[in-house]
Amino acid sequence: MSCISTEKIDNRQLLFILFIMRTTVIISTLPVLTAGNAAQDAWASALVSYVGSAILATAIGALGTRFPDLTLIQYGQKLIGRTPAKILSFVYLWAFLWVAAVDLRIYSEVLVTAFFPATPLVFIAGAMAVASAYAAYAGIEAIGRNADFVFPIFFMTILASLLAAIPQMRLTRLQPVLARGLKPVLVGSITPMTITLQVPVITVIAPSVLRPKKVVKTTIWALTGAHLVLTAASLATVGVLGAKPAARSVFPFFRMIRAIRLTEFLERFEALVILPWGLGMFIGLSTSLYCCLKGLSQVFDLSDYRPLVGPMAAICITLSIHAAADIFQLRSFFRPETAGPYAFLLMLAPPAVLWPAYLARRWMRKRPGSRKGGRQR
Amino acid sequence: MIRRASSGAAFLLCLTSLCLTLAGCWNLREPEDMAHVLAVAFDLDEKHDLFKVYAQVANPPALAGEGVSESGSARSASGGKPFWTVSARGHTPLEAMRNLVPLSTKELFWSHASLLVISEKLARKGILPIVDTFERDRQLRMIARPVVCEGDVGSLMEAEFPLEKAGAEGLLHGVTAVARQRSVFPTMFLSEAVATLSEPGIEMVIGRVEVLSGELKTTSSRSGLPKPPVKFSGAAVFRKDRMVGWLNEREVRGWHWLMGRVSGSNLILTVPGAEGSPLTVEVSAASVKVEPLVKGDNVRMKVTVKTEGRIQDVAAPEHLAMEGETIKSLKRRLAQVIRNDMEAAISKAQALRSDIFGFGSSIYRTRYNDWKRLEKRWEEIFTAIPVELNVRADIRRSGLIAEPPSAR
Structure with missing residues (x-):
């Protein structure tokens, strides 16, 4: 393949990308609160969903560490044959596109609802998609460097917004703690877990990472950070608003x-939240687009994904507009009973097929020839 | 080279497209065309069953200073005031607000409305529609300070304050200043009131602004002194979102003790051994612990208040001997005064059947299963709930002098 495969990013950059992607989405709608019924126990849902997400991320990423130089589309072909693997790959390609579109929609909804009521949704989504498409065009290395640049701003602004909340927080609003049993907490943790649907990007990025064997570890560190932020954000939000x-x-x-409002002159801190949302959206969207395009080029054996960037951005914008008719549909989609099955199916289908195939092959190879390592290198 | 140029062009295109969003796109506005609403008030037009809104709008040329007063027409048109109050009616709060548009030469901008005045009539009918408007709207903010107006809302919104330029500024400063020294007015953000509104076992209290006379110009009274236009004291008691009665100054102080919100208060005690001659003790903070004691259907509340004060003046210094016994006696008296405040507040709240102290909430928060059982009958239980009041009040300081002044 062309020069694209020689692109390398550090594991740190991957960590930043994943952290920013995930934090942006879970902070924007705080699904622990708005989906399900965890109410003041939302922070506990955030912790439970962390455990669940870490397990899911391991299931998704672990197979890739056995094939450090290959993407899922490539090692899938080794495991279950060309055509079946290509068909299976479409599950994740769809997931990338879908995540990109829904993220984009949520971001546009924030701006249209709170700032630009008269601006057409397509314009806001379009502006962000064009910028992200340009980053995707520039490649994963460029996105990684962007993440390096964005991360400090992203982190500091979120931290500042959390600190600003402290004076107005009333801890009594977090009581009673876990009084209604564990069910609301567990149900409330499903929707944030579905956002792990972003994590399959590691199956495409892994070969471009300096230490591909550590990708799962990197992912889990990113999840740890994101869920700490989610926990703190749900505590602050409930503590301030009830x-x-x-x-x-x-x-x-x-x-x-x-x-x-801290003092007469220290108030109206929306910028602290909107700035990281915009930056995070840019990183998240460009990563999703890149992975979708890279995967697509591998499925169709194209030497370069770049010609696809424009069309894919257009599809993404269109899909984001048509993903939901209105905010009520969007909100009801994110209820645990709808988002849960859909996202888990998308997330787990490829590993569910590939893991048995991998284990069967290993077992087969051990029995007759007992050649160590074998052809998988 | 060509690739470089084309990617450069694409990059510029991206940057340019992002710049468009900075100006606000379709929502482009010029500051010159906007007028900032400083305070918003809602009243009820009972005859037509409509909401009535008052907006106090800043008049920047007049706010800026005197130079304008001679030449500027803005000042004369608004009656020389640095603000302009305008009102309209509508079926919903927002319709009423939008009905102000045809009356105004500029686009009203609501983001800086830092005071929400609710008329008594509307408060008694229920404030949920106003809360809904405030929560939904992207300009109105929950950092507004809510107050309930006793008297004519129109005159409150027209009121001019001797020390302030705009009336709304005066109201806002009054609301925050009274909290610092007196604890006779519950100062809060709307977000706090709304959080209370949706919490089980606690009712809302919103401060009262009393309009002192029908004609609210700062005209001189007979003594030649300018009259204060309003008074910030007392509070409206709510049951759910409906106002059910008033608390007077003393009862609000009792509420502050019970909520642990006292941040400055002065209390009058009588000097031991010289009954009838008063002295003032100033308190600057207090802590409270509310413990529910639930045994079956038998509910009691145990309240422990800890505070300390300092003697700030003595009206009959000659009678006060500063010695161990007197101080002990003063501490007991201080505790009693605080207890009286709380008792007054509790009995008023019980008469109004409104658990403004969150006794129910303390059960909900710490004994969830008991609360599930008591919740339905809570209003009934609250009216007869025995409250054990323990006050530990210390007097540790006596101002800058230790002994009272003496004349020979």
């Missing part, structure tokens, strides 16, 4: 920051 007002918000974290 459980019910927070849960009825479309964008609870944003509403929390709007309700903060």
Whole structure:
């Protein structure tokens, strides 16, 4: 293949990418609060969903560490044959595109709802998609460097918004703790777990990472960071707004920051939330687009994915507009009973097919010839 | 080279497209065409069953200073005031707000409305529609300070304050200043009131602004002194979102003790041994612990208040001997005064059947299963709930002098 395969990013950059992608989405809608019924126990849902997400991420990524130089599309072909693997790859390619579109839609909804009511959705989505498509065109190395640049700003602004919430937090609003049993907590953790649907990007990026064998570890560190932020954000939001007002918000974290006033001159901190959203959206969208395009080029044995960038961006914009008719559909989609099965199916289908194939092959090879390592290198 | 040029062009295109969003795109506005609403008030037009809104709009030329007063027409048109109050009616709060548009030469911008005035009439009918408007709207903010107006809302919104330029500024400063020294007015953000509204076992309290006279110009009274236009004291008590009664100054102080919100208060005690001659003790903070004691259907509350004060003046210094016994006696008296405040507040709240102290909430938070059982009958239980009041009040300081002044 062409020069693209020689692109390399550091594991640190991958960690930043994954952290930013995930934090952007879970902070924007705080699904622990708005989906399900965890109310003041949302922070516990955030912790439970961390454990679940880490397990899912391992299931998705672990097979890739056996094939450090190959993407899922490539090692899938070794395991189950060319055509079946290509068909299976479409599950993740769809997931990348779908995640990109829904993220884009949520981001556009924030801006249209809170800032630009008269601006057409397509314009906001378009502006972000064009910028992200350009980054995807430039390649994963460029996205990685962008993540390096964005991460400090992203992290500091989120941290500042959390700190600003402290004076107005009332810890009594977090009580009673876990009084209604574990069911609301567990149900509330499903939707944030579905956002692990972003994690399959590692199956495409892994070969471009300096230490591909450590990709799962990197992913789990990113999840750890993101879920710590999610836990803190749900504590702050409930502490400031109260459980019910927070849960009825479309964008609870944003509403929390709007309700903060430190002094007569220190108020209106929305920028602290909107800036990282925009930056995070850019990183997330460009990564999803890149992975979708890279995967697609491998499925069709193209030497370069770049000619596909424009069309894919257009598809992404269109899909983001048509993903949901209105905010109510978007919100009801993210209910655990709808988002859960859909996302888990997409996420787990490829590993569910490839793992047995891998284990069967290893077992087969051990029995007759007992050649160590074998052809998989 | 060509690839470089084309990617450069693409990059520029991206940058340019992002710049478009900075200006606000379709929502482009010029600051010159906007007028900032400083305070918003809602009233009820009972005859037509409509919401009535008052907006106090800043008049920047007049706010800026005196140079304008001679030449500027803005000042004369608004009656020389640095602000302009305008009102309209509508079926919903937002319709009323939008009905102000045809009356105004500029686009009203609501983001800086930092005071929400609710008329007594509307408060008694229920404030949920207003809360909904505030929570939904992208300009209105939950950092507004809510107050309930006793008296005519129109005159409150027209009121001018001797020390302030805009009336809304005066109201806002008044609301925050009173909290610092007196604890006779519950100062809070709307977000706090709304959080209370949706929490089980606690009712809302919103501060009262009393309009002192019908004619609210700072005209001189007979003594030649300018009259204060309003008074910030007392509070409206709510049951759910409906106002059910008032708390007077003393009862609000009791509420502050019970909520642990006292941040400055002065209390009058009588000097031991010289009954009838008063002295003032100033308190600057207090802590409270509310413990529910639930045995079956038998619910009691145990309240422990800890505070300390300092003697700030003595009206009859000659009678006060500063010695161990007197101080002990003063501490007991201080505790009693605080207990009286709380008792007054509790009995008023019980009469109004409104658990403004969150006794129910303390059960909900710490004994969830008991709360599930008691929840339905809570209003009934609250009206007869026995409250054990323990106050530990210390007097540790006596101002800059230790002994009272003496005349020979």
